Amino acid sequence: MIDTYVDERDYELLEADRYTFFVLKRIMGGECKLLLSDHERMILCFTGHPFPVWIWTADDVSEEEMEKVYQLAKEKKLLTGEYHFNIKYSLAEYFIRRAAEDGLELKISTNMFAYDCLNPVKPKTEAEGEIYRCEMKDLEEVVEFLAVFHDEIGIDQKDNNGYRKDAESFINTGNMYLWKDEKGRSVASCKYASAGAMASINLVFTRPEYRRKHYAENLVYQVTMKVKEAGYVPMLYTNADYVASNACYEKIGYVLRGKLCTIG
Incomplete structure (x- = not known):
């Protein structure tokens, strides 16, 4: 069952991906145009154009589950070509392949790294100003x-x-x-x-x-x-x-x- 709200279960799910999905965790608590979750395996969040659609899936997501996510995105008219998605690589590969079967072209536009800094290091070169x-x-x-x-x-x-x-x-x-x-x-x-x-x-x-x-x-x-x-x-x-x-x-x-x- 897909709900149109998130709760503590969803925040717990994101804890393992707290770096890569930090923004999703932050925007889930704000005003969203679209917010969907099964509270176990998938969270979809979209704040509005021109921002990306964030989709979180479990690391061990199955092909059957990825197909459900793809159909959900299609049902919500997110696969019209005007939206982009921030997702894990496994789901990205599936979306690209499935879209091609539907006559649509999706491709990776940005590869993203997530960093943290527990011990800042002062720059060796001090800038003027x-x-x-x-x-x-x-x-x-x-x-x-x-x-x-x-x-x-x-x-x-x-x-x-x-x-x-x-x-x-x-x-x-x-x-x-x-x-x-x-x-x-x-x-x-x-x-x-x-x-x-x-x-x-x-x-x-x-x-x-x-x-x-x-x-x-x-x-x-x-x-x-x-x-x-x-x-x-x-x-x-x-x-x-x-x-x-x-x-x-x-x-x-x-x-x-x-x-x-x-x-x-």
């Missing part, structure tokens, strides 16, 4: 960072009103940061969002013209320390194909804990 916590007077600057960031990565893109609403929310948490260089210019961004005992660091972005100056490395380290001081375990997702970025995170103490992928 300092960390800066955003205030509402910085709203338009944060909106611009969001727009450029999402344009570059090509996912979760919105219009300026959408970015402005997000920027207001991020600033109000008190967890939205920029790195100001020695001339006071905002050169990099980073924020964090907590859920339970963990906090996810994201929106890590350096303006193209200011890269290779260790700004992001120093900013992420500083934000990581703030997360630790607040009592959370710092974690983050990365694109597995961004070797240089992943090496940067590993230098400051991040350890690989899990893998998943995005298909679309």
Whole structure:
């Protein structure tokens, strides 16, 4: 039986995948356009366009169970080509194969790593400038960072009103940061969002013209320390194909804990 709500059983299921499905655990408690669970083997959550559909399945998921998940996604009109999914590799392979049988083309667009950082390591190279916590007077600057960031990565893109609403929310948490260089210019961004005992660091972005100056490395380290001081375990997702970025995170103490992928 599939229910349209989650409860403590679902949060317990995600505990074994708390790194790779940290975002799913966080968004399940918010407003969702679609939230389905059998409380044992499958959880499906979709907050709304342009965000991905998150589907959690048990590690030992059977082909019969994957077919049920595929048919559920099809029934909910999620296989129209406009949605992408964050899922485990076993389900991704099945979805790609089944979609092909239905005349649809799905493929992996992003390979993702999930890291945590129990013991932060101070960067060997200190960047010029300092960390800066955003205030509402910085709203338009944060909106611009969001727009450029999402344009570059090509996912979760919105219009300026959408970015402005997000920027207001991020600033109000008190967890939205920029790195100001020695001339006071905002050169990099980073924020964090907590859920339970963990906090996810994201929106890590350096303006193209200011890269290779260790700004992001120093900013992420500083934000990581703030997360630790607040009592959370710092974690983050990365694109597995961004070797240089992943090496940067590993230098400051991040350890690989899990893998998943995005298909679309």
